[in-house]
Amino acid sequence: MTLAPACAPEHSPGLADSHTGGGLPIPFAVAGTGLHLPPTVVTNKDLTRNLRTSDEWITSRTGIRERRRLAPELATSDMCVAAALPALEAARVAPSELDAIIVASYTADQPLPSTSVIVKQALGANRAMASNVSHAACASGIHAVLQAAHLLQNPSVRAVLVIGADCASRVIRPTDRTGGVFFGDAAGAVVLSRAETVGAGLLSYDIGSQLSYAVQIPGGGSRLPTSADTLTSGAHYVSMDGPAVWETATTRLPQSIANATRRAGLTPTGIDHYFFHQANINILGETLRRLEIPADRAPITLDRLGNTGAAGLFTALHTTAASGRLRAGDTYVMCAIGAGFHWGTLCLRQA
Template identity: 70%
Template sequence: MTVTAEQPLFHHTGAGLPVPFAVAGTGLHLPPAVVTNQDLTRTLDTSDAWITSRTGIRERRRLAPHLATSDMCVAAAGPALEAAGVAPALLDAVVVATYTGDQPLPSTALIVKDALGAHSALALDVTQAACASGIQAVLIAAHLLQNPSITTVLLVAADCASRVTDPTDRTTGVFFGDAAAAVVLTRADTSGAGLLSYDLGSQLSYGVQIPAGGSRRPATAGTVAAGEHYLRMDGRAVWNAATTRLPESITNAARRAGVPVDGIRYFFLHQANLNILNETTDALGVPRERAPVTVDLLGNTGSAGLFTALHATVTEGALAPGDTYVLSGIGAGFQWGSLCLRHG
């Protein structure tokens, strides 16, 4: 693994962005095909007990072969728009966070925008932070909403990791699931709602990578034969980075927002591994139940993970106006970040 010097953290400090905004609706799409731990033991040298103890994952979803990431995005966007009472034609921007886009070109966000009929919307793809792309996408959406001509943004986080993981690799094969989650963000009348602060950081590492398929190593028969278009992951490097950076980043974001960590109602964390979630909440000194869990039934769904947890909480009616909450994640690179928000 190659690591370079850590880059400085970027953050917003103060009373938050001047234009308040709120989560107006959420949506979720889960492919119907379920893969249990027992199913994986038929092809991988593993066991249900091993997977559960090390990851907390019991099952995950798999997208049908004839479908793509954009199909999941559209399916998740529908209920989010309906919950928000927003017609696609009224969207000002469609932001898609994914590292498993339909194809290199054209834009997956553009494909989603066209399928929805959001013809007036700006289409933006956020890709290279992998599982942390959703954090960057919310930050972009929050700043777009500061523009007086933009009032409504659809953000969809989706990943189809089954297309980029080696089915014979136990390290990656047990972790990942396919899913999409959508959030509609709109300007709000509630003063103080929206983004209070953020904290971003990075440290270049190749501990998680897809080696081939780019300009440095274009696809060839040799790269395909060597499996270099599959995701490769150094599990120990991921554990060390996640359990260090997530608590640090959340603490920094809370401090910059002027909010005590124990005063935060919910922590919507990247659903990478149940043990990482527990380690993070324990390091923060907050009850584990404040970090909603979906990884047990969905696996690591990449950028969608923290939004699956947000969706579950919103649909239960458990996120109340005035609640302060955190979105936090880490992805390949490594890139990480935390957003401290107040629900409007």
């Protein structure tokens, strides 16, 4: 198979901002997954009442038909806990047995204290190290799983809970015709635990970044602190340049997958499962097309959940794992792109 130009070789000049690495010797496995979806469903028809759009426009450009909205009295940590509990039950791991909890989210409950500590307290995971990953936005789940994989190389670490959760409805301008149709609220969780199967766990990875303000929340930081002016101007809401996202995603994701699978001694078509950040059906379709990957290897959840940020790839993982289709010996790829831009691919084998 000849890869398209977007899938350039590992050492091409265009990949100077990407780091591709090998696997890790200590095996681990997906021991259990969990999912939480807020009960409130917002359909495309619902959105047309307040936004200048149509069901046909939304579906054709995004693949999304409905999304969830978190109740106003709840926060991201509530979704995290609700997704973590079934994941722990499926893994047969008690909260007290967790060595670490890593929360991937760009919509923290508040600046301080960290959402991961709030989740740790709520679960009663008293001995767990608590960590947050927010810098990679929708790709933070990739960084979180990579961190968990490295923690599991330590003999004292046996089980790590990774949660991807975002409440994007809190950072979307109500009248935003673009952001308002894309994003949904959800949380997905996975328990990764030590395994005995030689060759399982992380086989390889590819992580990259390149500064861009195409997707940003400019207000509320040290450069533009919260003020009456930032509130009036809507600087605390997400702004997004759709064409820039398309160009970056459809270039970087195929490159990253090609590099990671190559480093693992595999090919993109030889991977059993693909768990993508659920960004946009057309971005996913173009990525699969460029790598000649059969569509049935990549479960889609965005049609009924929307773009759920860092939760997206975990909702896809849960769809396969909870149904028993992630079997021992299967290879799988986790892949995402987020604001910044950050992108990354993990190539793994289930124990």
